[in-house]
Amino acid sequence: MVSPSYYLTLSAILFGLGVIGFLFKRNIITLFMSIELMLNAVNLAFVTFSRQWGELSGQVYVFFVIIVAAAEAAVGLAIILLLARNRQTLNVERINLLKL
Amino acid sequence: MTLELVLFIVLAAVAIAGALSLILARHPIRSALSLIVVMVALAGLYLLQGADFIAAVQVIVYAGAIMVLFVFVIMLLNAGEEERTSWSRMARYAGLPLAIYLTVQFAWWVADGASALALPAAPAESEPTRRLAQLLFREFVLPFELTAILILVAILGTVVLGRRES
Incomplete structure (x- = not known):
């Protein structure tokens, strides 16, 4: 059996890559995909702990995370469509209405 | 192996x-x-x-x-x-190394801490999907129903956002 620490390390690496993508990408859709990557990394940790402790409620949480991610993707992509329609750009540096 | x-x-x-x-x-x-x-x-x-x-x-x-x-x-x-925008000097020389360092350090901490957790795993469930369904529709039935409302609100939000103002 593979030690759970391997899975958790993989989860941490994927989460860190998601953070890097979120901080350094400029396209708003790619930012959104980085968030999905972080959610996936957390799901992996949930499943790992679920197996480690023999407690299936961890998998139920993963199920809920997937549902919330689906809702988030639907609303977020609608907002991105509106942004693209109103400001003709997907570059987050040009979406700066709130900037002083 | x-x-x-x-x-x-x-x-x-x-x-x-x-x-x-x-x-x-x-x-x-x-x-x-x-x-x-x-x-x-x-x-x-x-x-x-x-x-x-x-x-x-x-x-x-x-x-x-x-x-x-x-x-x-x-x-x-x-x-x-993606448009190439020039990063500020701060982002290039401090941000990127720090972000990479954060990832490596985070992975290191997890790997280090989790090795203490190397207990034998609990015995695997014989019918995991059946048990999962029981959990989902008994213990977690309230959150499950709440997600239905969440999805409904998300659909409404999408429709409202996508509507063109006349």
Whole structure:
């Protein structure tokens, strides 16, 4: 059996890559995909702990995370469509209405 | 080396390569396809850990439905290559090294702390999906119903947002 620490390390690496993508990408859709990557990394940790402790409620949480991610993707992509329609750009540096 | 370890290493390498390609690709459609690769690799890892149902949901809902939505929006907006903007000096010389350091340090802490957790795993459930369904519709029935409301609100929000003001 593979030690759970391997899975958790993989989860941490994927989460860190998601953070890097979120901080350094400029396209708003790619930012959104980085968030999905972080959610996936957390799901992996949930499943790992679920197996480690023999407690299936961890998998139920993963199920809920997937549902919330689906809702988030639907609303977020609608907002991105509106942004693209109103400001003709997907570059987050040009979406700066709130900037002083 | 057991078969499980070999499978783990292959799937983990695919997942990390996909995540790197998500960050490095300049075209959003390439990022989306890399993310699908990561998700399928993670589904394989879930199967490896005996979470069959979650693996199926991962492929059907995540890699299927959600990512199709992403690809659809990218195609609809005809999103081109990411503009190259010059980073500030702060971002280039402090931000990037710090972000990479954070990732490595985070992975190190987890690997270090989790090795103390190397207890023998609890015995695997004989019928995990049946037990999962029982949990979902008994103990977690209230959160489950709440997610139905959440989905409904998300649908309403999408419709309201997508409506063109006349």
